Amino acid sequence: MDLGDISALLRARPPGHSLPQGLYTGAAAFEFDLAAIFGNSWLLAGFEAEIKKPGDYLSVMVGRWPVIILHGRDGELRAFHNSCRHRGSILCKPGEGHVTRLVCPYHSWTYGLDGRLLAASRMPEDFQKNEHGLKPVHLERIAGAIFICIAGTPPDIFVMRRDLTPLLAPHDLQHAKLAYQSTLVENANWKLVMENGRECYHCASGHPELSASFPINASAYFDFEDDTAARYEARMADLGIPIGPAGEDWWQAMRFPLNDGTVAMSTSGQFSVNKLMCDLGGGDTGSLRWAIEPNNFCHSTSEYTFAFTAIPVSPTETHVVSKWLVHEDAVEGVDYDLDTLTHLWTQTNLQDKEFAENNQLGVNSPGYTPGPYSPAAESLTLRFVDWYCAKAATYLKQLAA
Incomplete structure (x- = not known):
């Protein structure tokens, strides 16, 4: 499959429908996605709370590409390609940690925290260390969240910084800590994982824990049939909490109310953390959903921020990285129980893993053809797929120019 085949598949997709089979299964389509989508988008890489002190690092994978x-x-905060300028070994394996300087585990080339090459033994006298620093990756910080972009010229991020900052501000992410992180292997294409994560059409029967607090019957983008939205908007205005919506084609954010009788996005619908991130209104403030294409969504509530990120690994394998952030002063075992804190989203992730894997098995069938999305129940999934197709088409045009 060449780029002409990719272009043909994109053109073959009926409007309002899922993608042709080859875009969910093909090795060439997977390579295309890495270059066209992940190589040209701003990606949520983590949070300032994970690297608070000088020398702290966060090593992440963007598809097959390591970034530190x-x-x-x-x-x-600076981001670099996690590739030694000698023979390319990674400097730090994926994860987080603390260093005074970066020492390559292969031949001990040594770099400063600013990426400069400090030492490279047994090189010739005319070797120029200043020409062999780590190659930078674009990085932006927004209200405690860290975004990176691999592209030489990244997309404009001004509007996101301007409009997402006030929405995230009440959640005080600069004073958060990482309470827990998990990685779940899903045997499904990353787009199927994200399509599933962009809709709640399946929630009533598929997510009993989530359904206790999440308004699963709202249509489109949290559209309510009664006066729920108006009452919630008035209450948030009284508290001085912005609700949105805000966004562009590649990101969106909106605060929404939880189900009546619940104050927290938890299995019980009640708080699972005593030390709140936002105590306005007694913490009864619903959830801020903020989502970034291609591979992320987050929920910031009064007690925690939950972040979901889908990392493509192969045409039919995706690693789902989930993070729970709580107030930096909250003490595990005193202010929160870890199992209680993580139960709702852990169960939801496991249920979604089965949905995505079943979806992949069915998409593999010779009987699969693109099917129509529900405008009311799958509007955000349609939005994601439309964005993907437009982003892919733009990349193809740029290659052809």
Whole structure:
């Protein structure tokens, strides 16, 4: 399959429908997605709460591409390709940690926290260390969240910074800590994982824990048939909490009310953390859903922020990385029980894993053809797929120019 085949598949998709089979199953389509989508988008890489001190680092994968984010001695955060300038070994395996400097595990080339090459033994006298620093990756910080972009010229992020900052501000992410992180292997294409995560058509029967607090019957983008939205908007206005909506074609954010009788997005519908991130209104403030294409959604509530990120690994394998952030002063075993905190989204993830894997098995069938989305129940899934097709088409045009 060449780029002409990719273009033909994109053109073959009926409007309002899912994608042709080859875009969910093909090795060439997977390589295309890495270059066209993940290589040209702003990606949520983590949170400032994960690398608070100089020397802290966060090592992440963007598909097959390793990236390292460092907290410098000057307080700045910088991102680099996690590839030694000698023979390419990664400097730090995926995860987080603390270093005074980066030492390549292969031949001990040594880098400062600002990416400069400090030492490279047994090189010739005319070797120029200043020409062999780590290659930078674009990084932006927005209200405690860290975004990276691999592209040489990244998309404009001004509107997101302007409009997402006030929505996230009440959740005080700069004073959060990572309470827990999990990685779930899903045997499904990353787009199927994200399509599932962009709709709640399946929630009534598929997510009993989530359905206790999440308004699963709202249509489109949290449209309510009664006066629920108006009452919620008035209450948030009284508290001085913005609700949105805000966004562009590649991101969106909106605060919404939880079900009547619940105050928290938890299995019980009640708070699972005593030390709240936002205590306005006694913490009864619903949830801020913020989602970034291609591979992320988050829920920021009064007690925690939950972040879901889908990392493509192969045409039919995706790693779902989930993070729970709570107030930095909240003490595990005192202010929260970890199993209680994580139960709702862990169960939801496991249920979604089965849905996505079943979806992949069916898409593999010779009987599969693209099916129509429900405008009321799958509007955000349609939005995601439309964005994907437009982004892919733009990339193809740029290659052809």
